[in-house]
Amino acid sequence: MQRLAQFDVSRQFVTRPGQIAAQIVFGAVCAAAMIGVRAAVDLFAPVSGPFALIYPTVLLATLYGHWRAGVIAFVVTFLWAWYFVLPAQGSFLFTEASDPARVVINAIAALIVLIFAEAFRRVARSTVEEIRQSADRRLAQLAELEHRTKNNFALVASLLEIQKRRVSDTALHPMLDDAAGRVRTFADAYSSLSIEHSDGEDVDMRPYLDQLLDRIERAAVPDHVSLFREIDAVQLSRETAVAIGLYLNEAISNSLKYAFPDERPGKIGVFFQHRPEGWRLTIDDNGVGIEGEPSKGGGLGSNLLQAFSAQAGARHSAGPTLGGFRTEMNALREAVA
Template structure:
């Protein structure tokens, strides 16, 4: 999921807790008391500056926001510490008579009692809100962890099912005698292995996130293709920009890339013809563009000018990626292109 720096800062601030780094109750209690005292000192300093312009006015005014913040981030123990320090400091130093607990105005005793009660109410409600928010965050985190476990299990099962289907196709090929059937079964098995490779790469490299480092994912997938499927007479050239994309989008990109490269290897360089396949993934102006092109035979090569299964699969992968697919002649050879003009829409779908 994509957040701006300001939103990230607000998230970190909302999750701040002074006790989080302490494991023992004694350490947590010490941190709470210290936090309450430090925040009280900050409020007293601010109040002392304000007293240069308006001494004795609003003696308890700054206590309320202080107690709210201290309780939210330091629990009720820190809130009560700040209450004791700031309230009695304001009573002694700010409320007339200053530097004493005596009252000049007969209305001051009930005013002090009312402010004390209001301060305690702030602490109580801030602590209740903090606990409710913490429970909600914990429930969301538990649900997210469960989702990741289920997703990893699903991907593992998916990969195993792909491998099983590929094995069944191989068995069927061995029992068939027609060379044309052999060719079709080889194509089908190759595509199934392609799906398995793409999902396997996602499971290995990105198992704990809902977003994928697209450069790492594509580089690893291209390395595997280069080592396993690329003939010696064909070379790869790649330019891959760094980008974070949702897992579903990355999977569709990987499958699209595999299909386009497989078609180029199969059709563009017959009879040992040498050449190059270029893979370009560029991020520009809030969108991305994936281009796979070769300098082979182009539209004259077998199958690339037909609306076959490969073209239909690439259109399906484009739809899954939320992008537009185009395929046709390049200046030399053949080009397949996938274009998405708005990355933020893909992140918003998470």
């Protein structure tokens, strides 16, 4: 219905003569269609309502073909009905004294339909154009906001690096490095959620997470660790996508930091599964397990993962597995019920 409301026979033509020709042809086609329907009606109800079908014909021709199509449809169908349907058939003569007034009234009524249909078409087109321009402005503002957010994160990380150089106590350097690293991962998550991922409110999760994981792999994953992924195709809201990206960044950062000490070789698997009842994000590693995971007691990393999962409307869980460690965010309805 929405596509039908925006249909315009002349929109596909670039030149003005081509558009006018398309409108005239469309009006003639509408008139021919009405004549065909009227001829079928005459088989069982001859001469009844000679001008009745003109009104919907003029309305449709004007709405989808502009006023020129409406005028063509009006002239052709009105003259045809007057000549072939209105008594006396086969002539423009009148058999009853009231016929001239009836013809004039029907002509005026059809012209009123044409005028109001054209006015409505113009207002509707103007409204759609305003909505489109407003949407374009909002998308541009969103892109600018995301760009500024990324830059602000980068600025905060740079300030932390500067502060690190000013602090003489080397024991504080790892904590400042950790804070700067987390801020940079936030910047990467927002950078990956660029405007091209979605034309509307939802985000395609497969290209979004693929791009985010590619960034992490290039920037942070050492040669002795391999990263692989299995990501289902689904669209989620932008707010949920941001939370999932931040959660994924934090979980992989924890695995890289704690699961593979002394250049221990290993693997990290990322699995994003979507089902009718919800979705699940799982990060598995085959590292040292609980021995290398300090967030069990509620550290900053664990608190961040809890916060990101709450933002996504999901439940966070983490713990050792057979030969490794698993971090999971679960938004399956059966799991959160």
